[in-house]
Amino acid sequence: MELWLSRITPNPRSAQARADLASAGALHRRLMGLLPREDLGDSPRQAAGLLFRVDESRSGTAVLVQSARKLDESRMPYDYGQIEHRELSPLLEALTTGQAVRYRIVASPTRRIGRSAKNGTKEVTTPLRGAEAEAWWHSRARDHGIEPRSLVAHDRHDAFDRSRGRRIRHAAVLFQGAAVVTDPAAAREAVRCGIGRGKSHGCGLLSLALLGSDT
Incomplete structure (x- = not known):
């Protein structure tokens, strides 16, 4: 079973990114919107297995997103931020x-x-x-x-x-x-x-x- 970890670095100049970071509910809905809807069936939240965390560091803010489907960056608003992906199976198998x-x-x-x-x-x-x-x-x-x-x-x-x-x-x-x-x-x-x-x-x-x- 695939498990993806995505790291979103929001653009601080993006009004939509700032609004999402101000509300956990809004951020959850944004992230659900980045998933391929056609793969999630009648129970999208359960199928997505979506978890996320906002991390703050000296280098800035990052949103870590874990999901059973790879996030589709083409669904992000223009200039929302940067995104990187990694598949977690190698880590889990190493435990x-x-x-x-x-x-x-x-x-x-x-x-x-x-x-x-x-x-x-x-x-x-x-x-x-x-x-x-x-x-x-x-x-x-x-x-x-x-x-x-x-x-x-x-x-x-x-x-x-x-x-x-x-x-x-x-x-x-x-x-x-x-x-x-x-x-x-x-x-x-x-x-x-x-x-x-x-x-x-x-x-x-x-x-x-x-x-x-x-x-």
């Missing part, structure tokens, strides 16, 4: 038990307080920050086949979508560091499917790179 990797993910760590029919309370989802968020990541990472050896965590701006009458908001935290693969199959599935909530709004994309390589 073995004990393999040292670097990881990076913007996730939405939460805790759910359960529903009780007896006292009439409803389920509440609470965002986690600080030490609680780090504990959440350690637990999720282990469940998904990697054991963190180091961790640096930074709060990110909440991911939100207020368009079309929506009021969607996800707390976002950047987790990155070094890890060891403990279950290659689970790690591959985590890369393909993402981790946690907010996957349609820029959360959940797990990036792995073999430690000491540029893969």
Whole structure:
């Protein structure tokens, strides 16, 4: 099964690119529009397997997009930005038990307080920050086949979508560091499917790179 990683470098002078970066919902819709519609059938979101993350660095802003279909740059607005593609199968096949990797993910760590029919309370989802968020990541990472050896965590701006009458908001935290693969199959599935909530709004994309390589 193919899995593509695309890196979009938005043009800061493009009004459309700036508008998309200002809303996770708008950016998701833009990226879905870059996929070949004829290949996605009746359930385009599921068929696309679309995950994305906005990365900020000294060199500027980049949008990393992972999908089961290669993005079609001809569908991007004129002067929107530059795009590069890479197929991820070689990386996934290289994952073995004990393999040292670097990881990076913007996730939405939460805790759910359960529903009780007896006292009439409803389920509440609470965002986690600080030490609680780090504990959440350690637990999720282990469940998904990697054991963190180091961790640096930074709060990110909440991911939100207020368009079309929506009021969607996800707390976002950047987790990155070094890890060891403990279950290659689970790690591959985590890369393909993402981790946690907010996957349609820029959360959940797990990036792995073999430690000491540029893969």
